[in-house]
Structures are given as C-alpha cells and as structure tokens.
Amino acid sequence: MQQPGRAAEIKANGIGKSFGSFRALDNLTLDIGRGEFLTLLGPSGSGKTTFLMILAGFVQPSEGKLFSDGVDITNRPAEQRAAGMVFQGYALFPHMSVEQNIAFPLKVRKKSAAEIKNLVGEMIERVGLKGHEKKLPAQLSGGQQQRVALARALVFEPGVLLLDEPFSALDKSLRGQMQAEMKRLHQETGTTFVFVTHDQSEALALSSRVAIFNHGKLLQVGRPDEVYNRPTNRFVAEFLGEINMLPVKGVRPADNGATGLCEDRAVNMRCKAEAIKGDAILAIRPEDMSIAPEAFANQNGIAATAVASTYLGAATKLDLTTRQGAKVTVSVPNEVAAAALSKGNSVWLTWPAEKGFLLPDGGQ
C-alpha cells in the first residue's frame, strides 16, 4: 500500500472488531495476493464494509494485525496508507468539478501542474468522461459519478483499490457494462482489487477469488468455481446460488468417493467423506440434475413428481417433490419439462456421481 505504481500484497492476521458488545468481525485471517481481484461477498451486515474500512485505515481493529508487503501497517493512519477507495455512494467532493475531484490526490502529493493535467486528462479518457470535465458531481448521472469515483481512486496509482458495493445504486444494464469496465481496469492497472458486494453473480463473474462472509466470520475463500462447486458449508452453498438438499443416510467412504442411501436407493458420490459419517446432506445445483424417463442401474437417481414449472426462455425451471417429500428444483430443456409435466405422475431425477457434494447434517 505504500509504493505507488506497484500492486500490494496484504495479510490480515486474526483481525477482530467489536462495537461495544457487538462482534462485527471475528478472528479474520486472509491473504490477499499481489494484483489479484478479491471479492468480499456476504449478506448485508456481515462485516464486509467494516473489513474494508480496517484495510483502508478508517477503522482500528480491536484485535489482530495487518501487513502490507510484509510491513506491519495496523497502526498506520489512513492518509499514509493511501489505498484507493471507492465508497458506497461514491463520496465525491460536491464542491469540486470532475477534473478537480480527480486531481485531488495528485495535488495532495504535490505533483506539478503539468503532470496533474496529463494524468487527469489520461484518466478522464480512460473512464470515458471526456466532455464532462467541468461539471459538478450533482450534474452527473449515477454511472458517471461512479466513473469519477473510480478515476479519483486510481489516478495516483495506489497499491490496492478498495471498492464498497460500487454498483449497488446502478440499474441492471449499466451494472453489466461497469463490471466489464472494472475487469478491464484491473487488467490495465495490475493493481490489487478488493471488491465488496452482496450480489453472488457479480462476485462469481468478476473475481479471481471470492471470500464469503456471514455474521462477521470469514466462512470460505477460493476461486469462483471452487466456492460454487465445492462449498465447505451450507451457508456458502445456499448463498452462491439455488441448490437442492437431499438427506443421505449411512454415508461411508467407498472407491474414489463415498456412498450412502438417498430415499432408500444407494447413491455414489465422488466427493470425499472423511469428516462426514452417518447422516448427511447431499447438495446438488439445479443445472447438475436431469430428468430421465426411467431408472438405470448404477446411476444415481430418485423418483419425484413434477408440481410446477417456470419458463425462463432458454430453459425451464421445474419444481418437483420427491417420494419422501423433499422439494427439488431442476433446470431442464423446455421440451423435457413439458413432457415431465404432462406425464403427471412419477419421473426419474438423476445426477452424475461427480456432481454434488456432502454437507454435515443440520447446522452450517
């Protein structure tokens, strides 16, 4: 965070934060790699902003240490850390024009007028604000204010860019556009990005790694495909997208995986079950299940009845109830859904052994 123009590597070690008796963050340990795009994902109130504020130096942690490139910066004031930050709501200087907002961090650093003019001009071009240089923030649209905030935070080449839900106030189409620009800016600058969102699809689309928070705890960190396909607990599994939960009895290790009984039928799983014995939950994403007309030997499957369908255009979402009353959702081709519904009674739900994962029964 201290050398301009060079991406920073940050280590958070056992960070905790209490507000009175309320625990906003608990024993958070996290390594943020040089130049990575890390997303902090979690529901509202899970402590994401608090952690970002601690990284920026605006909030002092109650416990723990923070390192930047190996240097302890836990007690370093915010103005000396100089992380670029984009606040929720942007926090632009309302009395300064676009140009003056972006020039602010450079003026603070006593750059020459010529250099400031150059860098600001370059940045304005890069974020597509040409022609708006003299406007005040109040005269700009939400998307444009967003760009000013980004430009202001990037113009002094900070080692890390912290972004607190930067797109939450934008409408959907603008969001997609800004996400693409964000990716491009990350590649162009090579800076370490720490990005906060409560939108799981945004997190999966943008990040090199995702850190999932709940109730002030860091639950899991990993690449988007890792956390999506191999969540280590139920909260992460459910937060990252729709998922079906089927109870499995008598789980035990088997050849390259595990085996157990699901609705009185033997099912095979590729995932390891060393921590899990006896009863467990088998979690499978809707897109990983399909519908077959009848049962095949040696294939995972259970009987279910289709009860409702939602047409999504490219596919149909089908709601089913299993024989033992579990609710299941699958995403299937439109004709398959129509056939399943018209059949009225039982269909066969199947899934490949390598899809799905085991979670401990009950609890998180």
Next chain:
Amino acid sequence: MRGPLSDRMGAALLMAPLLLFLILAYAWPFLGVVKWSFTLPTPGLGQYHALLTDDLVQSVFIRTLRIAAIVTVVSVTAAYAITVVWVRGSPVQRVLAEFCILVPFWISVLTRAFGWVALLSNRGLINTWLQSVGFISEPLTLVRNEFGVIVGMSHFLIPFAVFPLASAMRSLDERVLLAARGLGSSRMRTFWTVFVPMTRSGIIGSALITFVFSLGFFVTPAILGGGRSVMIAELIYLRIFQSPDWGLGAAISVVLVVFVGALMALLFRYVKPKQLV
C-alpha cells in the same frame, strides 16, 4: 380523514393569528413611519436629501456598517470553532460546547452588557489583572469605544451564528471526509479544502444573520460604546426622542428597513428557514 392537505390547512389556520399580529404590530406602524419620512417637517423628499448630505448621519451609517462587518467576521469565526467542537467533538466536548452556546440565552442583554463593562473598564477585572501581573502600567481603554462595542455584540451574536453552521455541518456526508483522508490528505488540509467549502451555505447564512442583527443593535452599543460610538439604531432613537427630528429619524429607519429587507431576501436564497433554528 386527516390527509396532508387538511394538515396544511390546519397549520395555516394556526399561523393566521401570528400573521395578523405581525401586521398590526409592525407593518401598520411602519407605514406610519414611512409617511412621516415624507411629510415631516414639510412634505417632500427633504429628509432623504438631508440623509445623503448630513455628515453625522453618514458617519454613523459608515460606522454601523464597519462594526457590523467586524462583528460578523469575529462572531462567525468564533461560532465556527465552537460548532466544530459541538458537532464533531467527543461527548464531553459536546456538552461543554452546548453549555457555552445555551447559557448566554438565559442572561438578559442588559446584564451581559454591564458584565462586559465590569470586565473591560479601567478598573475592571482584565485591566486589574494585567497590571498586577505587570504586563501594562496604565490601564488599556477597552470599553466606551468601538472595541467594547465589538466585544459585547460578538458575544451576544455568537450563539445565533452557531445554528446555521451546525445545520450545515450535521448534513455533511462523513464519507466524503474519509475519502479525502484516504486519498492522502492530512486532517488540516481536509478541513480547509473539503470541510469548510462544504459548509459554505452555513457560513453565508450565519454571516447574513449576524450582519443583519448587528445593524439593529441598540442596548449593547449604547452601554459599551459610552456615547462615543453611536450606531444607527441609537441615532434613530436620539433623532426621535431627543432632538426631536421625527422626519429624519423616520427616513433613517426606512433606509435601514429596506437595506435589511434586501439582505434577508439574499439570506433566504442561500438558506432554508428551517436551517436557522
């Protein structure tokens, strides 16, 4: 069945007696004053002509504007410092600041003026102390001159200058200040380049209120000025009750009211009335 419309009508009905009172107590008599200014002692514009040529009247006008300007700068600056502590200080600082702001409201303007005389006079607390410490040998003239007037008036006006400032500071987005610091700006620089400009409307409102109030001061300059630093309100009083020169006194009043009216119009362009309380 009470919608917003009937609420508004109810509020208007409640305000109506106040409006009536203001018309009867101020507007109507003032029309009489306007009439005097054109008719006494003889009909015509004579009094306004005198007002433009009379050296005494002119010097009092200029002194009033000068004192009002100085008092405004002093009061707004002091009020700004107090308000920063009041709005952004630690809990203990807040209570202390609130005390400083509210206590003056409980003491009458007359008592305060004499209090300042006791402090500032030749044998007052300040001169006695300075002499006993040996800083000065002869007492300083701190009262019965413009200095005393400025001190007394500023002291009276600081609490009034606080409210528009407090309202501007309270509505300021904390994150903008954090943003400035995060971008590398020191606390000092953030204060001057971000905090102060963002409270601009409060400063303007505060300055206009102080200035307008200063123009009409009577008791404080009369006591602390000791007759040597007569301000416009005292001059009007002298013209009407002592000279008596009702026509000129009335003309001065009319000019003052028109001037203050223009300033108030300016004030409400910058500040909403509810920000002043």
